[in-house]
Amino acid sequence: MPRYSEERKAPPENYSVAEVAAEEGISGTTLYGWLKTTVSVSR
Numbered sequence: 001m002p003r004y005s006e007e008r009k010a011p012p013e014n015y016s017v018a019e020v021a022a023e024e025g026i027s028g029t030t031l032y033g034w035l036k037t038t039v040s041v042s043r
Contacts, residue, residue, distance in 0.1 A: 017035070021028040 017031050021031045
């Protein structure tokens, strides 16, 4: 599995998680997990 930078793990605000997941070839569940981790770390 390829490594993704922290910046790449958070979807841009104007795209849905489903759109980014499909574009990157990863599951929406994985992307939601990364997003949850990124949000909790940045607080």
